Amino acid sequence: MVLTLTGCGGSNGDDITTYTYSSELDIKKLDSSDADDGCSLKAIHAVIDGLTKTDKKGNIVNAVAKSEELSEDGLTHTYKLRKDFKWTNGDPVTAHDFVYAWQRIFRKKGSYYYMFADGIASIEGAQELSDKIDAGEELTDDDLNSMGVKAIDDYTLEVKTTVRVSFFDELMAFPCFFPINEKFAEKQGDKYGKNAKTILGNGAFTMTNWEPGSVVEFEKNESYYDQKHVKLNKLVMKLVQEPKVAAQAFEAGETDYAPINSDLVDKYKDDEAFKQVYDGFLFYISVNFQNSDLANLNVRKAISLAINRKDLCENVLKDGSQVAGGFIPSGLATSPDGVDFRKDSGNFTSYDKKKAQESLDEG
Template structure:
């Protein structure tokens, strides 16, 4: 009744939501509603945006997002790069963990060793083609060969604590976006003594994680809520304007919108069903979270190994209609596998403006391609399973749209496999138990390789098992090419090989419809890396 009264009162006082929303009249608390749950706070294991957002609220890496969204110093106070671009030396500031321990260079060395030792989800970020840290690829190769890593193996990694306040990192080639990488959670430090004491419980509860960032975690109820308080030991605590941060977890968009109207939250993501209701309100904002939504075909399925079948699937999708008339959240049709707005060429042009367009809608051509594919397969009809997670909006809407599009092709039957995000990824995809997986990828850093490397033969996320020696060879050249213009063209060439073979079928670049408290300033939203930074928020 109290909640209903708040909503009615808000509507009576204004015709828009301006002034509604917010954590009551409490300017010291910021409340954020998330559709997803926090998986864990272990930087060696966390791999989803919600976990990254929570993790960054409590931990700073060498670098971090600045108030304007660029990259600035975090635990590092300065850095130097050798003339050949292969040695990065970071000087650390006087920072402390929330238990009073100083943050040292060894905290980074230990954390980076640990992600390989634990075979963490993001150890590939250290390897050739991305960070290019010396010794990382060799460690990765041993993990892929199911060999146990020794201390000598780990010590071969190109990271060294010169002293407590000096960290030296060696790479095998010049990496232009190295500082940006250092703001990504897999490169965060870990307090060795604390982590070893926690063992397997590290990062799995509010009590099993230490903070060195703007906030400390005080409460975490998975699937419900996470609460944080301002960290008085944070090196920039005087600049943190809110005393409490609340993350409401696994909130349905409709519930989040009601919570916003009732003044119980400052930020809510809404779905396409609610856009028309709120799109004229001052609090309504479309943002880009940088995700590419796409279809991953399992090429170990003999039907999907046929290129004409994959062409038919891509041609059957009216991407513009899906974005403009169904999603209605600012999403736009994908024209390739590298999204727009991700990276700029040495000549100042967006990758998508220089690369070709690989998608189009043509139902007649789709049927012709399927007919040819069926002829090559010697079949009159095929059945494909379409797997999607119901707990990762708007996957259900997306999957239903695809079902309708594909079902319009004669000779193709679609079976819908509804599950959860966790089951989709960690069971069905990893075990090859899928035909078509409706999935997405968000950029970890602002370079085309954050998408292109997904198609490498040995990439852990290449669940469809596409393999192309020419593509692998070009990506190897991308990794070692020092001429920026030549490297850029190689990446354009690499994407063309992927898209000509449709190893992935890109569909749309995700926009996000949100309700945001108009009294809130300086929430940092990035399409690359950590989605949200709360350190600078003020009300």
């Protein structure tokens, strides 16, 4: 849950087509092959479209993809791409841009390469590539070319999976599956995605200025295929703003969206601009399995049982965070019968000092 102050646009007396957004976080990088933080992903969404995207109601619709044909066995996705989709340098967006980007995430060992593998996108050959990376092996071109993604021609992309993936089109709207212009990225080298001049987009906005830790500015991409439906002329993200500063800027009319913390709730809870909304982040402890103690299942179980998540959320974080009873939190997915996954599956862990001690002793 995130606590926000939200207005309707037109900060600081500007035209209503300018929207200014305050962020507590900074942008780390804009390379979709290894960006893994929420602020960076939001910025990438502003400047790059993938095969699919979400509409204003949250439904998945086509973006770069004009159409999709699914084989009878559900294992082969054939996407026909729009020919009017251009990179901002004028290059057409082609099927080769997707092949390059998807192979690049394995080359760079990006954080989300596991999403291509079994259990998620389940793309042919991706699990084998993932296993080699996990084993510390270097990937060859032959290894990468064995993955089930192929440019049949400039505007036809074929993707083969090992099982039927009912949520495949939803995955295609996530940045790690976005295309990258190979010629541009290779020319930039290690600088790709590190500043406003070294990122090339095809989306609704073009990044015009990025001052790390301060501000990033976007302008409407007039060559965007669907630009007639882009209502904003300018998008501004104020970076690394303390909640109190963000709230003051909101009150002064300088911003249209400001995340706040629990210290400010009493002051703003009766304001019509005050909102509590779910945000798509899950925080968890990632343990070092190379440590001999933490490699012990019962020791890890003891640590999990010893964490009082309710107390942590209510008395430490105090920001509207909800207790996570498992890796998939409540409110994320429902069964065909409409039952929340977490309720249907039960809590994976809870706070229990007695059981924690028993697990530690056994470990």
